[in-house]
Amino acid sequence: MSDQNSNKLVVVGSVAVDWVITPTAEREESVGGAAVFFAMAASPLTPVQLVGVVGHDFPAAALGDLERAGVDLDGLERNSDGLTFRWKGRYHENMNQRDTLETHLNVFENFSPRLPPSYRESEFLFLANIQPSLQLDVLDQMAKRPRLVGLDTMNLWIDIAHDKLLEVLARVDVLAINEEEALQLTSETNLVRAANKIRELGPKTLVIKRGEYGALCFGPDNALFAAPAMPLEDVVDPTGAGDSFAGGFMGHLARTGEITDDYVRQAVIWGSTMASYCVQGFSYDQLRGLSREDIEGRYQSFVELTRF
Amino acid sequence: MSDQNSNKLVVVGSVAVDWVITPTAEREESVGGAAVFFAMAASPLTPVQLVGVVGHDFPAAALGDLERAGVDLDGLERNSDGLTFRWKGRYHENMNQRDTLETHLNVFENFSPRLPPSYRESEFLFLANIQPSLQLDVLDQMAKRPRLVGLDTMNLWIDIAHDKLLEVLARVDVLAINEEEALQLTSETNLVRAANKIRELGPKTLVIKRGEYGALCFGPDNALFAAPAMPLEDVVDPTGAGDSFAGGFMGHLARTGEITDDYVRQAVIWGSTMASYCVQGFSYDQLRGLSREDIEGRYQSFVELTRF
Numbered sequence: 269m270s271d272q273n274s275n276k277l278v279v280v281g282s283v284a285v286d287w288v289i290t291p292t293a294e295r296e297e298s299v300g301g302a303a304v305f306f307a308m309a310a311s312p313l314t315p316v317q318l319v320g321v322v323g324h325d326f327p328a329a330a331l332g333d334l335e336r337a338g339v340d341l342d343g344l345e346r347n348s349d350g351l352t353f354r355w356k357g358r359y360h361e362n363m364n365q366r367d368t369l370e371t372h373l374n375v376f377e378n379f380s381p382r383l384p385p386s387y388r389e390s391e392f393l394f395l396a397n398i399q400p401s402l403q404l405d406v407l408d409q410m411a412k413r414p415r416l417v418g419l420d421t422m423n424l425w426i427d428i429a430h431d432k433l434l435e436v437l438a439r440v441d442v443l444a445i446n447e448e449e450a451l452q453l454t455s456e457t458n459l460v461r462a463a464n465k466i467r468e469l470g471p472k473t474l475v476i477k478r479g480e481y482g483a484l485c486f487g488p489d490n491a492l493f494a495a496p497a498m499p500l501e502d503v504v505d506p507t508g509a510g511d512s513f514a515g516g517f518m519g520h521l522a523r524t525g526e527i528t529d530d531y532v533r534q535a536v537i538w539g540s541t542m543a544s545y546c547v548q549g550f551s552y553d554q555l556r557g558l559s560r561e562d563i564e565g566r567y568q569s570f571v572e573l574t575r576f
Numbered sequence: 577m578s579d580q581n582s583n584k585l586v587v588v589g590s591v592a593v594d595w596v597i598t599p600t601a602e603r604e605e606s607v608g609g610a611a612v613f614f615a616m617a618a619s620p621l622t623p624v625q626l627v628g629v630v631g632h633d634f635p636a637a638a639l640g641d642l643e644r645a646g647v648d649l650d651g652l653e654r655n656s657d658g659l660t661f662r663w664k665g666r667y668h669e670n671m672n673q674r675d676t677l678e679t680h681l682n683v684f685e686n687f688s689p690r691l692p693p694s695y696r697e698s699e700f701l702f703l704a705n706i707q708p709s710l711q712l713d714v715l716d717q718m719a720k721r722p723r724l725v726g727l728d729t730m731n732l733w734i735d736i737a738h739d740k741l742l743e744v745l746a747r748v749d750v751l752a753i754n755e756e757e758a759l760q761l762t763s764e765t766n767l768v769r770a771a772n773k774i775r776e777l778g779p780k781t782l783v784i785k786r787g788e789y790g791a792l793c794f795g796p797d798n799a800l801f802a803a804p805a806m807p808l809e810d811v812v813d814p815t816g817a818g819d820s821f822a823g824g825f826m827g828h829l830a831r832t833g834e835i836t837d838d839y840v841r842q843a844v845i846w847g848s849t850m851a852s853y854c855v856q857g858f859s860y861d862q863l864r865g866l867s868r869e870d871i872e873g874r875y876q877s878f879v880e881l882t883r884f
Binding site for chain 2: 291361362363457458459460461464478480481482484491492493494495496499500501503530533534536537572573574575576
């Protein structure tokens with residue numbers, strides 16, 4: 269799927285071992301983390317360079333999966349002094365809400381992302397959900413301003429690192445966040461008003477992730493695009509859906525090197541495609557080993573789902 | 577907008593005077609009811625014949641609005657012995673949830689729909705949300721089985737009139753209900769599984785209304801169609817959005833006389849178009865007097881919103 273002129277795509281974010289409990293199943297050592305889901309979703313589209321940290325307990329098999337997917341792990345720090353970031357959560361009956369049962373930052377707590385020289389020239393960069401100060405630090409490590417910088421964040425940083433977050437926002441092109449986060453960030457109750465405010469803070473493109481309801485994209489030319497999520501009978505584990513979405517989204521833009529409104533719309537569908545695979549298995553099980561036919565078939569299903 | 581060969585569309589349902597309170601405004605005598613919203617939304621598309629009941633307090637101006645919209649009121653019973661059905665509700669800050677503060681059935685309590693002879697030959701029928709036994713009664717009054725019968729219902733009837741509801745379901749072509757109602761009706765937590773079960777109960781076409789998230793349609797050829805709601809900055813009053821959706825949906829099918837998958841998809845967009853106007857004002861304020869240009873312009877906005 270990667271075009272010959274694909275651009276390299278750097279992602280910085282968490283690498284984790286999750287303990288995921290759903291109403292019907294459970295996986296205790298489920299490899300996750302935003303950077304992992306992002307990389308597994310983007311790598312069928314474009315070469316990914318990952319920045320993150322793991323402890324001595326991180327499964328070697330997962331490193332193998334990432335390598336086989338063509339993910340560059342030069343930027344993955346191996347910290348033998350501690351355990352990998354661990355998260356434990358339980359999904360509700362409807363699979364849309366979840367409770368966090370435990371969070372152990374472990375080696376992620378003092379993580380200071382260091383970009384290998386080979387990453388610093390890359391034209392596409394995604395700052396997954398980590399402290400805004402670290403996101404700024406990564407931006408500063410780039411040899412030059414990338415062509416496209418994407419950002420994710422969370423309620424915690426909106427609360428406790430608001431000013432730093434505003435600093436990052438002013439320096440990015442795309443913000444991809446959840447609906448609730450968009451409202452929280454702007455103290456708004458209406459999503460369109462929230463979107464207008466956010467785009468004044470920096471990012472010209474705003475992608476609102478709405479889980480099973482799809483995504484809403486306020487694009488570079490002020491165009492508004494709405495995409496559904498693929499209705500699925502077999503949602504196994506929603507963990508990582510948003511990060512997989514971001515991976516498909518950024519992956520398409522990096523692969524084509526085009527960031528106009530039309531390509532951004534397609535990117536939303538590529539994001540939705542990857543998210544739909546993600547939730548059909550635990551961890552990145554269903555993202556691993558996707559063929560070109562698989563992903564083009566699912567993309568085509570979105571065409572069918574939305575045409576009128 | 578009405579084509580020369582438009583089909584007449586009968587709607588049976590509530591006619592009400594609501595007291596609507598939103599976080600920023602309030603209207604004490606807000607004409608509403610499922611049949612009214614449905615009729616005001618469908619009438620720009622096809623001739624509507626309304627069946628319902630009002631009391632002596634129902635505003636004459638509203639009757640005038642319906643008449644000017646071309647709605648046939650021969651089937652509207654005027655009961656001078658009592659008050660019109662009244663509902664009072666308050667919307668939450670996000671405008672998506674609401675609390676019912678008061679419900680007074682008044683003349684609606686002993687309503688027994690009676691179809692004028694001129695209605696009984698109509699080819700398109702929508703049974704808005706009333707007791708399933710009355711819906712059955714209306715079906716039996718039709719001279720022959722209409723070409724297309726649509727149905728709405730609510731959690732109350734799913735709870736207390738389950739068997740009667742199943743009887744109606746077996747006799748209709750389209751069910752248009754809310755997401756929560758679809759799950760409740762089937763005791764399912766997954767919407768796709770719920771949809772499959774519902775379609776085994778009778779209706780070949782199922783439209784799941786998801787409020788600000790749009791609609792999902794399981795169509796006559798097993799095709800799945802997802803449509804967003806129009807993101808709006810100025811939601812004034814969501815009351816009647818679902819009924820307006822149903823009006824636009826059924827109105828398009830009656831107008832064209834076509835009920836294939838392609839027309840059902842367009843019908844969902846016409847429903848979304850009418851719902852988007854409905855919520856931009858109190859009562860049917862924004863549905864009243866819509867020009868052909870207005871509605872075709874909004875339909876075109878949906879094309880723009882969803883294309884990729």
